[in-house]
Amino acid sequence: MTNELGTRMRQLRKRACLTQEQLAELAEVSVSTIGRLENGRLPEHRLRTLQKVAEVLNVKPEEWQRLTATLDGTQPALADPAEVLIPADTRGEPTPAAQPEEPVPTGQPGEPAPAVQPGTRTGAPAPAAPLPAPGTAVSWPAGPLADAAASLAREVGRRWQREEKHRRVHDPFPLPVRYQPAPAVLMDRPENIQRLQPGVPARELDLNGDLRTVADTYRSVESQRLVILGRAGSGKSILAIKFVLELLAAPASPLRVPVILSIGAWDPLTVTPRDLLVDHLLRDHPHLARTTSEGATLAAELVDSDLILPVLDGFDELAEALRGPALEALNATSHPVVLTSRRDEYARAVREVHAPLVLAACVELADLSVEDLAAYLPRTDRLGNSLGSRGATGVWGAVLDELRAYDTAASIQLGQVLGTPLMVTLARTMYSEVPGNDPVELLDTARFPTGRHLEEHLLANFVPTVYRHRTPERADPARGQRNRDPEQAERWLGYLAHSLATGAHERRDLAWWRLGASVRLPIRVLHTALLGGLCMFAANWLVMLFAVSFGYIPSVQTSVILEVAVFGLCSAVVFGLAHCALAAAGRTVAVPTQVRLRLAAVTPGVEHRPVREIRTRFGVGLLGGSVLGVAHAWTTAMFRALAGTVPRADLIGAALQDTLALALIFGLTAGLTFGLVAAFEAPVDIAAAATPMRLLSVNRATATRQFLVLAAAVTAGLAVCGRVVVGLLQQVLPWTLVWPLDEALLLGAVGGLGGSAAYVLALTAWGQWLTVARFWLPLTRRLPWDTAAFLDDAYRRGVLRQAGAVYQFRHIRLQQHLARVHGGSGRGTSYVKPGLRRRASEGRASPEAVEDLPGGGEIIPPP
Incomplete structure (x- = not known):
């Protein structure tokens, strides 16, 4: 059947007077895909790939029926491919493409299409196949590639479920990360986002929502290209994780497997987006290194077959000179993609290339409100005398009262700082989980004259707080879970963060096999x-x-x-x-x-x-x-x-x-x-x-x-x-x-x-790890002797997170702070002992006296 399909496709191409290269360019697929399709060596035809080629060749309805009839028996031959290509909207209403009163072309073969001349493009590129709405019956065709996609989806789901649990996102409940439409200058035209033909009016985009609706919002974007903006610590990464889990948890199997990858170390001048995604898959999923009959790896075949949805996290972490080329590289394709970035960095890149991410909608994360803080922070305090009392605010009562007033410089400043989930998490760790620490000190404008000083204070005390002395369990199964000196731990983590900052641009991925590269x-x-x-x-x-x-x-x-x-x-x-x-x-x-x-x-x-x-x-x-x-x-x-x-x-x-x-x-x-x-x-x-x-x-x-x-x-x-x-x-x-x-x-x-x-x-990678990370770096006191146990312990304490085969610091702000402290380690330590901090807040010792105490002073870098 595959040989018959290949023969028919070759005849149709010759009838259109197109070469394989011209057909591949017009259909926006690779030349190798056209070759395998015509030679009968592509057993796992995706209906969307066949649809794109058939559109260019102006296939008639009866010809389309014969083509689909030759597919593998596990792939149903649908008389109307629009059933898969344009599913019902997630809200239960028909999409504009499905409304009979608005004759919008669906791209089904046989419908009138503009004439295609050899070597030229059609008037508008074919829209990407949308993700199915919940309940839509869609499945991959059987075969090795489908098995690889299914196993990848299961592994990605397990991995991010484990990471979400480790980050305690649901303890006591997820912070309400909300988003709204970004300014119009940061997104493409609505008619381009909706992939409409000329003359068809665009509908209003609904880009408001929160963590619970991010997958539905993405499904409503016909181009399947979305940009998520927000300031540092606003919850972009958490939103990306929730988006991936929602897609994978849908009743229907997604047409693409969402894969999150950090792009802070991407060099778009030497590595294409396609190669970046393939390399990431090979690193985090080594089983995809298996080769197919064509000699390509399963990772490359998954990417080339449009079975992967890249979720590119950290566009703002690229070197400033590389953001423009990166945006241009992404604009050279129309494949589905989700991109996260801080707003200012993305806006500068848009101005540099004179265009936003093409075909992409854009949303911006909103700050947390005082009501959000009042609902969340008291429930994280499980140390006070009011535990078990309904509606008690615990240690956060005085702070929340001041924030509700919102008429003082201290309340305005603290409200802005605690407007991001990152700072709320740091404040929770420091004050809700450590006995004796009083968050009232955060309102001291003499000690913290600016919001930057408050942020540095929370960042500086995060590591000492999570490394505070705790009595270990007698039978603790966690390897390396033991008490460590906070100053030593901060010094070792600072060296790791500093090693990521060396080179052409800052990296996020803390890979054990790259630790030796920090040595000259x-x-x-x-x-x-x-x-x-x-x-x-x-x-x-x-x-x-x-x-x-x-x-x-x-x-x-x-x-x-x-x-x-x-x-x-x-x-x-x-x-x-x-x-x-x-x-x-x-x-x-x-x-x-x-x-x-x-x-x-x-x-x-x-x-x-x-x-x-x-x-x-x-x-x-x-x-x-x-x-x-x-x-x-x-x-x-x-x-x-x-x-x-x-x-x-x-x-x-x-x-x-x-x-x-x-x-x-x-x-x-x-x-x-x-x-x-x-x-x-x-x-x-x-x-x-x-x-x-x-x-x-x-x-x-x-x-x-x-x-x-x-x-x-x-x-x-x-x-x-x-x-x-x-x-x-x-x-x-x-x-x-x-x-x-x-x-x-x-x-x-x-x-x-x-x-x-x-x-x-x-x-070899293991040999360099053994001789450098396990011997040379500990010998020079830059890392502990039990490096592997230390990294695993830092992950369990929440300082590091796992992103596939590598570690990452919990947030880029924490990484940058530790690297800065390590670079100026000769000046002292950023650790303030909890007891001294409490006495200062109670008035028994001034902040200046605390700073003058040996070993207890706090170094706040100038903002």
């Missing part, structure tokens, strides 16, 4: 060289001790010890040069492996690494092994010259023979070994990257298996490749070469153990 490049080169030299030196000694103990070598000579030391030094130079080469190519930071070693990976029907990846691994191994072989040959020649075992006349010739032979032997062995390992690699399971520590555990197991396989393969490979290479060289060249099996095995053991250990420890 010369130190990293020295670190790699030392690891390589030490591993080869240790492997030499282990093999020699083994040989002496079993009688292969009578004793260890002094010259042998020196030769081992020099060979270790040469190996260190080789590994150092390799790191410099990687630095020149911008690849010094190893990324986590997305594969595992499986014998079944080479069997038919099981996903495995593409042939080009195996060839690349073989080439890299061939080059690295050849360099190591040359180093070994000249090290041996140097010691032969010093020992006088070879006549000077024959020394150069022997060195050249060894150089050629060992370069070929070492190079072929390393190349074949790395290629073999690549052939046995298969993508990891879907749950492998559920959390950063889970991904770390998977990489540790993979690195261990890689070491064992590489060591055994190199040991055997040197013996076999040596015998083959020596035999061939003796037939081609007039040389006399020998390759004894016992010596070959000893040399192979040295190369296998030393080279494999150096590779795993210096050039």
Whole structure:
């Protein structure tokens, strides 16, 4: 049936006098999609993709019926594709496109359409398929791609449900995050947003709502492109999470899987939005690295098949010079997207490119009102004497009375600060959950003359508050959950935040495999060289001790010890040069492996690494092994010259023979070994990257298996490749070469153990984590010795959050504050002891006296 459909589509394209490239451009799909469609190699046809192509080809109704009749039996052949493309509105009213009195074209094949000339575009692009309203029966076609989309949807839903629970969004109830239409200059024209044909009047957009209605608001936007604006801490990320969960919880399966990704580190000048989304999927969902019959990964196929709805969080966190190019890159497409940003940063980008996000509606989050605070804050106080009393305000009574008055400078200032969920959460943590802290001090304008001082006060005391001393449970299952010194924790977190601020622009993603990048490049080169030299030196000694103990070598000579030391030094130079080469190519930071070693990976029907990846691994191994072989040959020649075992006349010739032979032997062995390992690699399971520590555990197991396989393969490979290479060289060249099996095995053991250990420890993500984050950074007191447990503990305390395979600070404001405090750590600490703060608020000590107390002063950076 797929071959029949491909034949029909090819005939229709030729009838329209269009090439595949022209059809792909007009239908706004990729050329590869058209090719697979016509060759019958696209078994999972999406009705929307077929619809877009059919519109361009001006397919008649009877032709459309024949096309849909050839689809897979699991995909119903609908006589009216508008049933899927334009579902009923979520409020139960028909959409304008479905009203008979307004003949708006639905895009169904067979309806009159403007004439399409080869190489030109139609008058208006086809609207994207809307998400189904609740209750609409829509399903993906069966097949591997549909299974990948369904499993991705389940994993995304579980992940963000867990994160929403961890953030205590529903404790005691969600803050009322409301939104309203943004100014008209920040959104496209209504007729463009509604994808109307010329002459059709636009209806009024209803863009008012809150957390409970954000999914319905998005469904009412025909273009399915939405921008969410709000000031820092206003709840944009929480709204995005709620939006994703609402879409995934709808009774009908969504046509696209919503995926949240932070774009603060995106460089739109070098990475397209499509590649950004594919890379994100591969990082957080390694099972999508499986390849299809076309050679593309499942992640790329999901994106190219329009099965992913990107929710781009943090547009304002892009470098200022990159916001304009980023907006232009997004405007070059019409695919559905949700974008969050602060208003001022987005407005400047709009002015820079002279256009908002095309086809996009835009909403703006409103501040919390005093009534919202009065309903929320008293219910978070579970420490007061009034607990259990109906309507009691607890410690917040005096503050709320002042806010209700709203006629003083202090109440106005505090009301503005507490207008965002972020500051309300910080205030709740500091005053509702710590005995003895009195929020009345927030009304002290002498101590906090501006709102910026109030915000810095709440940010500065958040970390010390959550790290306050607590009695641990006797059987606490949480790893790393123990009392830590608040000042030490703040210093370590400050270093992590500061490491994210280094580079071209500030990053949000705190990835365990990038912690080594915070160390200066010369130190990293020295670190790699030392690891390589030490591993080869240790492997030499282990093999020699083994040989002496079993009688292969009578004793260890002094010259042998020196030769081992020099060979270790040469190996260190080789590994150092390799790191410099990687630095020149911008690849010094190893990324986590997305594969595992499986014998079944080479069997038919099981996903495995593409042939080009195996060839690349073989080439890299061939080059690295050849360099190591040359180093070994000249090290041996140097010691032969010093020992006088070879006549000077024959020394150069022997060195050249060894150089050629060992370069070929070492190079072929390393190349074949790395290629073999690549052939046995298969993508990891879907749950492998559920959390950063889970991904770390998977990489540790993979690195261990890689070491064992590489060591055994190199040991055997040197013996076999040596015998083959020596035999061939003796037939081609007039040389006399020998390759004894016992010596070959000893040399192979040295190369296998030393080279494999150096590779795993210096050039893999887990190895860099082990040697840098677990040893070097704790040794220099920049991180604790139990780094993994510390990160997990910070997540449990609410300082960090999990975003797939990486951590992020709870908010960019907290990250920036900790980085700033770390940069000026020599000035003191931002921690104010709770007891001293309480006495100051009660009048027994002035704020100035508190600031003068040793170790108890508060550093407030100038606003």
